[in-house]
Amino acid sequence: MSRAFQKQAQRFIMGLGLLPVLLAWVSFRTSSQHVASVEATLSADEFIRKLDEVLSTIQDAETGQRGYVLTGDDLYLAPFTAAMARLPQEVRELDRLGEANGLSARDTKALHDAIHGKLGELNATVEARRTRGFEPALAIIKTNRGQLYMTEIRSDIAELKARQTAAFASKLEAQRRNQAQLETVLVIGVALAFLLVYLAYRFNTLYNQERDLVERQIRELNDTLEIRVQERTAELEAQTRELEKRTSELQRSNADLTQFAYVASHDLQEPLRMVGSYMSLLARRYEGKLDETADRYIQFAVEGAARMQTLINDLLLYSRAGTEEVEKRPVPAERVLQAAVKNLDVPINENAAVVRYENLPVVEADETKLIQVMQNLIGNGVKFRKPQVAPEISVTAQRLNGDWLFTVADNGIGFEPAYSDRIFKMFQRLHGVGKYSGNGIGLAICRRIIEQHGGRIWADSEPDVGSKFYFTLPVARDAGEPLRTVNNIAEPAARA
Template sequence: MQGAMTSKRTDTAGVFAGWTTRRWLRAGVATTLILLAVLGSLGGWAMWRTSQITSSLVDRRSPALIESMRVEEALVNQETGIRGYGLSGRKDFLQPYAQGVADEKAALKRLRSLLGHDGRALDDLADVEKLAGTWRERIAQPVSVAGPAEASKITTARADEGKAVFDSLRRAMARQQSHLQDERVVATRDLRRATALRNWMFAIIGLVIALVAGLVFEGLRRGITGPLSTLGAAAREVARGRFDRSLAGTGPADLRRLASDVDSMRLRLVEELRFSEGTRRLLDEQTEDLKRSNTELEQFAYVASHDLQEPLRKVSSFTQLLQRRYGGQLDDKADQYIAFAVDGANRMQSLINDLLAFSRVGRVHNDHQTVDLEEVLSRTLDTLSVAVEESGAEITRDVLPTVVGDPTQLGMLWQNLLSNAIKFRSPDRPPRIRIGVVPQGDAWEFAVTDNGIGIAPEFREKVFILFQRLHTKDAYPGTGIGLAMCKKVVEFHDGTIRLDPDVELGTRVVFTLPAVTAATAAPDRETQP
């Protein structure tokens, strides 16, 4: 028996185990609405019953009793008037009789409408009307139409008959009023019962509503707020770092699925944290390697700037001494060899200096601030004034804006771009260099255009690579590091640099730099330095 009951409970739990919060809410709301509809119907019936009894008592029973009393009063007035006229012979006694007849007719009419289909009350009314008609026929009418003397004789002769008929009429009216009073008492008792039933019904409705509200609150607490609070507390523990905390779900099926999904997310986060921890350790190792590499690079820069420079200066100095002292005293081969040695030492020194400058970008000079490019470009043009004058270069520019960056590196950028434009000029025409700028979102786009020898399409991607030369050192001197330096400076400032492929005559270098404000656009005013 116990096993059968346990199995039945398990089956019932299995039936409701798949119910979601929405389904529980729908079932609860539907049950509550049905219960409230039944209770409301019962309450409405109780109110209707009370209203019906009240209406019967107020609109029919009590008015009928009152009208019956008015009929009796009207008949008594008639009897009094007829008896007074018959005894005294005075015509003024007929006035109460006439008024009583009129009042009786009006009261009977109202009473008949109030009794409706009540058989016993109608029978009582018929008896009253019959006896009243007999009294008027035998006593009232003969006396009222006769003269004073004749009326007195008729009254005296029919006194006993009149008394007997009117007493019968009084008994009929008393019987009618007794029946109406009994019906009124019954209606009053029914009204008290109906009122008590209505009050009890509404008390039960209020109790049931309170019970339903309590059940709804308890159901929400157990089925929704309780499981959500438990899940929230467990989730907060996981958020505080207790990733070993399992999230077990309770309540409806959707909340259990939510807890399962959150727990799956926790397990995924644990796996991601494990992977991130391994990645972090690897990153720490790579950071240490990078620190060692930077340290070695700084040591190399120190060696290159001090230890390597000194031997090169000695080689260059002594080879130049040999050239000045023994130039023309040896054969042509010896002079050529000495010239090669001097040129190689000088180029090695230039190469080391350029390499040092390249390595310092972003490492030595890293002071981001607001930079006025007009001022930077003016200093650069002062530095290149000799080259500009010797080449006859004509440089025009827009009014340059203010950007965010390192002033030293930006000076190196302008110096390399302008010196390249001057160096790689065409032998057929004087150099013409144009510096333009346009706003581009939260940055400025600059363009340095010249009419020099240009760059072949196949070399446009290689010119930004370190030590890439497109010409021999005899044709154009240099180490091939200028555009690579420009690329590193621009990218260090979160910009881009490229060559415009649409330019056919000369070269156009386009690059971007971050602006102080993206709303300020530079005017198209050109100046001649």
């Protein structure tokens, strides 16, 4: 295909892409303006109707007042009472519509004052007729205050209607203009559509001509291309062999690194124990005999040695998780969970935690390693608790194709979903050491163990709601019983 035709095709495709986009933008803009004009027109009309409605309600109240003053019969108060109940809501709705039509509180203040005065006059007249008789009520009416208020109300409403009628006419004219613009855009759109069809036909004709030329060129180049493919295949095979060699070297390097970490951690334990023991001895023997700063420094050293000891132990666990052979056999997950809970007996009781499980199956796994996984996940649920809230951890399982999918859920502090992968990496902590203990290795150990079993592990969490950890294990055989709770842990009912 020639470069000239390629450039022509590119320009044509760009034109095809830009024209509909431009048309869509113009149509959207025009339609939006039209919709806005229609809404403004309807709003102005609704405001005018609401003015008439408020005036009618006040007149209803005045009619009820006059009937009651003349007769003293409560039956005539029905229109008055109904109007007085409706009027506050109608005035609030009038204010809302006025604000939507560009009126401020200052524009409607005179009307508000007149309505307030009229309502006061109506209530005073009715109350005078009810409590003191006809003459006092008539005296209030003869002051003509009510008539003056009604005259002011009618005048204010007429003025507001005149302003809104003028605005209504302006908005209606804008609506007509937008309608005309929309029709123009639609006509242009139809014309552009016909133009695009014609251009597409022309492009297709040119494309077919160029395609025939390219097919002839391809047939001529087939032999040369086959030779190049063979050469490239040979190069790829050589690269594959080199990649396999480097992969093997990397695996050996990783194995050596893991062994080094194990040996280094193991050899560090004895001198670290000695440092910790002597520092603890110094703390006991000289506590209070030195100054406060010295006591504090000794305490820092004791705590640092303890943290280092914990870190080394965690590193050893991580190293063993990757180097020790996995001895798989059918293992009841119920027994694994009970062992993990027993190991966590102290923190569970200290935090009044509740651990529940239901219908746990038998899986194909290394029991010792699986206990470590359960212990780490449940321990996290107990450790990362919300203040003043007892931890609740549930462990469930369900079949997922050829695996068991386990879910360990808690009601703790949770974490942002963005960290759901980071937490499974070595030394990754989301909280400071001073707030929550640990070295950020536990979940990395869990991932290594689960992957050794051919499974997967991941997490889902929401801050202040809790976390759910999922992992899969191969199926050995089905097992499961109903749930009952015993001593902080939900256990299956005893077998008959």
